[in-house]
Amino acid sequence: MTDEQTGQTGAGVGPGGPAKPKKADLTRRTIVETALRLFREHGYEGTTMRAIASEAGVSIGNAYYYFESKEHLIQAYYGRSNAEHLVACVDALETERDLKQRLLAVLYTKIETAQPYHRFAGQLFKTAADPASPLSPFSSESMPTRREATELMALVVEGSDARVSPELADELPNLLWLYLMGIILFWIHDDSAGCARTFKLIDRTADIVVNLINLSSLTLMRPLVRRAVQLTGELRALAGPGAEPVPGGQERSSE
Amino acid sequence: MTDEQTGQTGAGVGPGGPAKPKKADLTRRTIVETALRLFREHGYEGTTMRAIASEAGVSIGNAYYYFESKEHLIQAYYGRSNAEHLVACVDALETERDLKQRLLAVLYTKIETAQPYHRFAGQLFKTAADPASPLSPFSSESMPTRREATELMALVVEGSDARVSPELADELPNLLWLYLMGIILFWIHDDSAGCARTFKLIDRTADIVVNLINLSSLTLMRPLVRRAVQLTGELRALAGPGAEPVPGGQERSSE
DNA sequence: TTCTGTTTTTGAACACGTTCAACAAGTGCA
DNA sequence: TGCACTTGTTGAACGTGTTCAAAAACAGAA
Numbered sequence: 001m002t003d004e005q006t007g008q009t010g011a012g013v014g015p016g017g018p019a020k021p022k023k024a025d026l027t028r029r030t031i032v033e034t035a036l037r038l039f040r041e042h043g044y045e046g047t048t049m050r051a052i053a054s055e056a057g058v059s060i061g062n063a064y065y066y067f068e069s070k071e072h073l074i075q076a077y078y079g080r081s082n083a084e085h086l087v088a089c090v091d092a093l094e095t096e097r098d099l100k101q102r103l104l105a106v107l108y109t110k111i112e113t114a115q116p117y118h119r120f121a122g123q124l125f126k127t128a129a130d131p132a133s134p135l136s137p138f139s140s141e142s143m144p145t146r147r148e149a150t151e152l153m154a155l156v157v158e159g160s161d162a163r164v165s166p167e168l169a170d171e172l173p174n175l176l177w178l179y180l181m182g183i184i185l186f187w188i189h190d191d192s193a194g195c196a197r198t199f200k201l202i203d204r205t206a207d208i209v210v211n212l213i214n215l216s217s218l219t220l221m222r223p224l225v226r227r228a229v230q231l232t233g234e235l236r237a238l239a240g241p242g243a244e245p246v247p248g249g250q251e252r253s254s255e
Numbered sequence: 256m257t258d259e260q261t262g263q264t265g266a267g268v269g270p271g272g273p274a275k276p277k278k279a280d281l282t283r284r285t286i287v288e289t290a291l292r293l294f295r296e297h298g299y300e301g302t303t304m305r306a307i308a309s310e311a312g313v314s315i316g317n318a319y320y321y322f323e324s325k326e327h328l329i330q331a332y333y334g335r336s337n338a339e340h341l342v343a344c345v346d347a348l349e350t351e352r353d354l355k356q357r358l359l360a361v362l363y364t365k366i367e368t369a370q371p372y373h374r375f376a377g378q379l380f381k382t383a384a385d386p387a388s389p390l391s392p393f394s395s396e397s398m399p400t401r402r403e404a405t406e407l408m409a410l411v412v413e414g415s416d417a418r419v420s421p422e423l424a425d426e427l428p429n430l431l432w433l434y435l436m437g438i439i440l441f442w443i444h445d446d447s448a449g450c451a452r453t454f455k456l457i458d459r460t461a462d463i464v465v466n467l468i469n470l471s472s473l474t475l476m477r478p479l480v481r482r483a484v485q486l487t488g489e490l491r492a493l494a495g496p497g498a499e500p501v502p503g504g505q506e507r508s509s510e
Numbered sequence: 511t512t513c514t515g516t517t518t519t520t521g522a523a524c525a526c527g528t529t530c531a532a533c534a535a536g537t538g539c540a
Numbered sequence: 541t542g543c544a545c546t547t548g549t550t551g552a553a554c555g556t557g558t559t560c561a562a563a564a565a566c567a568g569a570a
Contacts (some may be wrong), residue, residue, distance in 0.1 A: 023536090024548070048526060059550045061529080066548095070527065122386040129384035131377040131444045138444060186490075189386045189393060201489050208482050227463050234456050235441075278566090279518070303556060314520045316559080321518095325557065511570100518565065529554075536547070 028066045031056045035073040036080075040116060044074075044123035071127050075135055077117065082148045084113040093155055099162035100210040103176075106156055107202045110180065111187055111195060118195065121188040137181060138235075150177045165216040168225050171232045172213070178235070179209060283321045286311045290328040291335075295371060299329075299378035326382050330390055332372065337403045339368040348410055354417035355465040358431075361411055362457045365435065366442055366450060373450065376443040392436060393490075405432045420471040423480050426487045427468070433490070434464060 034056040038047040049070055053063040067073050085106075092105035114121070127135050137146060153173035157164060164172060183205070187198040216225050289311040293302040304325055308318040322328050340361075347360035369376070382390050392401060408428040412419060419427060438460070442453040471480050 027548080049528080050526075060527095061551065062549050064528065126381055126385045130381045136444075189391075197489065197492060201486070204482060204485055204489065208479060208486070211479060224463060224466060227459060230459055231456070231463075234452065234459065237452060282518085304558080305556075315557090316521065317519050319558065513570085514568090516565100516567075518563105520561100520563075522560100524559075525557090527554105527556090530550105530552100532550085534547100534549070537545085539543090539545105540541100 024066075027056075027058060027062070031058065031063055031066055032073065032076045036077060036117075039073075039120045039123075041119075044120040071133065071135060074124060074127055077124070078135075078142070078145045081114060081117075082145060082152075085110050086148075086152065088113050089152075093159060097159070097161045099157070099160035099213065100206055102156045102160050103206050103210065104202065106152065107180065107183055107206065108199065110184070111198055111202070114184070114187070115195065118187075125185065125188045146177070149180065150174055153177055153180070162210075162213060163217055164213060165222075165225050167222075167229055168213075168216050171229045174232045174236065175228065176209075178232075179205070279321075282311075282313060282317070286313065286318055286321055287328065287331045291332060294328075294375045294378075299375040326388065326390060329379060329382055332379070333390075333397070333400045336369060336372075337400060337407075340365050341403075341407065343368050344407075348414060352414070352416045354412070354415035354468065355461055357411045357415050358461050358465065359457065361407065362435065362438055362461065363454065365439070366453055366457070369439070369442070370450065373442075380440065380443045401432070404435065405429055408432055408435070417465075417468060418472055419468060420477075420480050422477075422484055423468075423471050426484045429487045429491065430483065431464075433487075434460070 031052065035047070035052045038052055038055065041047075049063055050060055052073075053060045056063070088109035089106050092109070093102060096102045096105060117124070127133060128137055130136060131138070133139065136142065150173040153176040156176065157169075157172055168175075183198065183202060186201055187195055190198045192198075215221050286307065290302070290307045293307055293310065296302075297306075304318055305315055307328075308315045311318070343364040344361050347364070348357060351357045351360060372379070382388060383392055385391060386393070388394065391397065405428040408431040411431065412424075412427055423430075438453065438457060441456055442450055445453045447453075470476050
């Protein structure tokens with residue numbers, strides 16, 4: 001499974017197809033593990049491709065045989081990040097029914113699981129910030145990873161006792177995903193001890209978000225809700241034609 | 256004046272002090288002008304420092320004498336961008352009284368004046384996205400530039416006939432600046448012809464924003480307003496201790 | 511005018527991301 | 541088993557951002 005996932009988030013064009021796990025997969029995995037470890041220890045800029053190749057026991061050219069660029073090594077982080085996060089928050093999602101508690105659980109665990117990577121989080125953002133990059137959260141290449149995250153948000157809402165405006169229901173996972181992106185962005189910039197400021201921000205903003213969701217069915221808010229839905233549509237246009245709303249509660253795609 | 260401004264946004268540690276304009280200032284300016292021109296023509300990545308130095312008629316080392324890095328050349332763009340924007344929107348701000356129209360004027364002119372630089376806008380964002388970079392919009396080095404922008408937003412509100420909740424009044428320029436940042440972020444990713452999608456988004460979101468501002472004095476919204484104000488406080492903490500709210504309507508600092 | 515100190519200029523060299531021709535190892539078929 | 545093709549490996553070389561010791565130019569005082 002982990003092999004399968006890494007393969008999926010690896011360089012799309014490169015080797016490591018669906019064939020049997022073999023020497024190539026081992027090499028690829030070794031390179032990724034080494035890279036992520038060195039990134040954590042020395043930071044992204046402080047880690048050279050030569051160091052990665054050397055410590056992984058391969059040549060510099062071999063590293064590039066598997067990964068298109070140094071930046072693509074970061075892509076391995078995304079898939080792993082989602083997997084770790086899911087493991088960490090699944091219990092809470094099975095026991096909590098209150099929307100705010102569910103949301104808090106997801107947000108807290110996201111930051112907690114990401115914490116070991118805070119050292120190179122700035123580089124994550126810088127890399128993701130390039131609109132032309134396949135690593136951009138809005139890129140079509142990131143679609144699978146993004147879908148996982150929005151489906152998790154759909155679970156947050158679906159398993160809760162909250163009353164959501166029907167107009168909003170389909171778009172809410174995407175809006176919550178954007179909210180999560182905002183939190184992560186704040187976390188990246190947060191240099192307080194243990195990223196305490198981020199957790200405080202989560203508490204504050206989760207309140208606002210849940211209040212807004214609860215208000216969404218009021219007649220007074222109807223026009224605003226409609227516009228928020230349109231806004232997500234505009235933002236989705238950035239990601240190209242495959243970026244459809246997640247039907248709430250639908251069975252996960254096998255991808 | 257232009258020299259003064261460029262000097263201010265140049266490398267803080269470098270040469271080009273407050274002394275009389277001389278050969279050094281000419282060299283610096285030539286490098287900047289050349290760089291911005293080549294960035295527009297060839298894109299940021301497609302422009303090498305050697306090309307900039309060569310076309311500016313200086314050596315590669317000389318370019319680095321004046322600018323700490325290639326990225327610092329981008330900083331010249333920020334100050335210019337604000338100046339051009341101000342010129343473009345000042346008429347509307349003197350004639351319009353409706354908050355929405357004022358806001359639309361500011362947003363539209365921002366995108367219009369930025370349009371010639373759309374070619375390397377992605378790089379702007381990528382550069383600004385590095386939390387450790389002095390070019391980050393949240394950095395203390397960007398404080399002067401950011402202040403200009405928030406003061407412009409204060410003018411938008413101050414000269415309008417809108418009724419703003421007193422709690423919100425001081426923070427509103429910062430919140431509107433964040434809104435502007437979001438629009439620019441969308442613009443950077445927008446590859447539609449003439450960035451039509453961005454203008455459409457402006458129309459849609461300005462509506463929402465103005466509605467929210469108008470709703471802000473309702474009792475029902477009071478708790479949300481208070482939280483929004485706290486949120487801006489949290490975000491301001493990222494920029495360090497100098498980032499204070501702009502007292503609404505106050506005279507511009509001479510900086 | 512000369513001297514001293516400061517500022518500006520220079521370009522070879524360095525570091526690092528990346529490329530690619532050549533080679534080695536693996537695979538499948540006759 | 542041999543051959544042709546595919547996959548995996550290698551490291552010198554390239555391009556580009558950047559550095560820094562040396563030289564040139566400038567400025568002010570005696």
